[in-house]
Amino acid sequence: MEEHYPIDELWLRLLNDDSWEKDPAVRMAIVQSMRIDYVGCPLQVG
Amino acid sequence: MDTIQERMQYFADAIDHKEPKKIPCEIEVTGWPLAYGGMTLTEALADPVKGAEAYSKYLDDVPFDLHVMDAGYMWAPPIYNMLGSDLYTMGSDGVYPVHNQIGTEFASAEEYDMLLNNYPAYMFDKRVRRLYSIYDLPREEAYAKLKEAALATRNFRLFNAEIERRRLEKGRFQAVAMFAGGPMYRAPLSQICDEIRGLKETLVDLRRRPEKVDALIQILESMPMPLNPHWADGLPYKIGMTIYHIECFLNPKQFEKYFWEPFTRQYRPMMEQGVKFLLKGEGSFLNTIDYYNDLPDHSMIFMLEQDDPFEAYKIIGEKHTLIAGAPLELLQCGTRDECVAYAKKCFDTFAPGGGFIFGNNKPLLGARDAKTENIIAAYQFADQYSRQ
Numbered sequence: 001m002e003e004h005y006p007i008d009e010l011w012l013r014l015l016n017d018d019s020w021e022k023d024p025a026v027r028m029a030i031v032q033s034m035r036i037d038y039v040g041c042p043l044q045v046g
Numbered sequence: 047m048d049t050i051q052e053r054m055q056y057f058a059d060a061i062d063h064k065e066p067k068k069i070p071c072e073i074e075v076t077g078w079p080l081a082y083g084g085m086t087l088t089e090a091l092a093d094p095v096k097g098a099e100a101y102s103k104y105l106d107d108v109p110f111d112l113h114v115m116d117a118g119y120m121w122a123p124p125i126y127n128m129l130g131s132d133l134y135t136m137g138s139d140g141v142y143p144v145h146n147q148i149g150t151e152f153a154s155a156e157e158y159d160m161l162l163n164n165y166p167a168y169m170f171d172k173r174v175r176r177l178y179s180i181y182d183l184p185r186e187e188a189y190a191k192l193k194e195a196a197l198a199t200r201n202f203r204l205f206n207a208e209i210e211r212r213r214l215e216k217g218r219f220q221a222v223a224m225f226a227g228g229p230m231y232r233a234p235l236s237q238i239c240d241e242i243r244g245l246k247e248t249l250v251d252l253r254r255r256p257e258k259v260d261a262l263i264q265i266l267e268s269m270p271m272p273l274n275p276h277w278a279d280g281l282p283y284k285i286g287m288t289i290y291h292i293e294c295f296l297n298p299k300q301f302e303k304y305f306w307e308p309f310t311r312q313y314r315p316m317m318e319q320g321v322k323f324l325l326k327g328e329g330s331f332l333n334t335i336d337y338y339n340d341l342p343d344h345s346m347i348f349m350l351e352q353d354d355p356f357e358a359y360k361i362i363g364e365k366h367t368l369i370a371g372a373p374l375e376l377l378q379c380g381t382r383d384e385c386v387a388y389a390k391k392c393f394d395t396f397a398p399g400g401g402f403i404f405g406n407n408k409p410l411l412g413a414r415d416a417k418t419e420n421i422i423a424a425y426q427f428a429d430q431y432s433r434q
Contacts, residue, residue, distance in 0.1 A: 005185055007170075007171060007174060007175070007181060009185075010181075010185070010188055010189050010192050011192075013189060014189070014192055014193060014196055017193070019193075020193050020196055020197055021196070021200065026200075029203075030196055030199050030200055030203065031196065033199065033203065034195065034196065034199050037121075038126075038129060038131075038174070038178065038195075039170055039174050040169055040170055040173075040174070040241075041166075041169075041170050
């Protein structure tokens with residue numbers, strides 16, 4: 001059966017996952033630029 | 047070699063309608079330089095530093111002063127593909143991102159109510175799920191795809207950053223500050239056309255459900271793009287930007303209501319303070335040029351697309367600045383002599399007194415957009431003639 005989960009759940013996990021990028025500042029920059037390009041708004045964090 | 051500061055001053059003088067020491071020459075490019083350098087985008091993303099080195103070869107062979115917007119890429123089709131979207135697909139030449147607007151599933155007319163009642167829920171959830179099929183996958187599979195896209199984005203950003211570094215190293219600048227948070231106006235109706243309803247349905251909506259369109263525009267107008275107060279720091283000019291997308295298809299009454307009135311309401315005060323706006327239009331829009339004669343002198347810079355600059359010049363004269371001289375159609379189909387003759391005619395007609403920038407009318411997107419020998423001949427001629 002198809003799962004229907006909040007989109008932001010995946011994006012928050014990506015932001016906090018250091019397995020693909022160790023530097024949290026770089027991770028934040030990449031995730032937020034992807035959010036603008038592929039979602040249309042920045043990820044709300046904090 | 048001219049320095050960046052010298053080139054910026056040529057540009058500042060030209061748009062202030064003072065005769066510059068050199069007429070600035072600009073070129074708009076996206077994918078073509080990568081083909082010229084002998085690589086595909088997929089190869090460049092796998093090795094972004096080598097990719098940027100290949101991309102930057104044109105900097106040594108094509109003489110010019112500036113990009114109005116920047117070189118490099120805004121969209122990477124392989125990343126869209128990883129996310130399960132065909133919004134941008136790779137062109138057959140391996141360098142050109144094709145915008146699949148015709149194949150995009152936009153909002154239906156019935157979805158206006160959702161848009162009006164809960165805009166974020168539509169735009170940032172329903173629309174996103176429709177465009178990117180990874181969200182149909184189970185969590186772990188979707189996350190693996192998103193992570194793959196993030197790794198590709200890291201290389202994509204490095205590729206663009208390296209292109210910018212090499213451009214600066216070669217003394218070329220990028221003129222419009224929209225990426226630095228400068229003024230940028232895209233009419234809400236064009237946003238509806240581009241992202242929500244598509245061109246055809248937006249035009250239908252203007253006749254069948256104008257009240258819904260107006261209500262959606264009110265929502266969009268309530269979310270203006272923030273202006274960076276330091277957007278023009280250190281620059282010898284101040285340039286914002288506006289674009290036409292749907293505007294070319296509007297009748298005069300619609301154009302006045304959906305573009306001209308809100309644009310001038312918002313930005314005329316800035317123009318009266320010396321800020322200039324670049325208008326980059328898509329298609330033919332000569333019928334709207336006369337409106338701009340109502341604005342402060344020298345406040346606009348026109349980058350035409352399909353229209354004849356000699357006809358535009360009859361309307362704007364010395365009032366505003368014109369970018370012309372290297373039409374893509376001629377670069378693609380003409381001879382070297384024809385390209386040079388056309389460039390010379392543009393210089394001789396438009397350059398005296400300032401208010402002229404030599405440039406192309408459409409960006410060089412792909413490998414086959416123009417004959418390389420024509421590009422080099424036209425820009426070599428322009429570089430020499432612009433100094434006389």
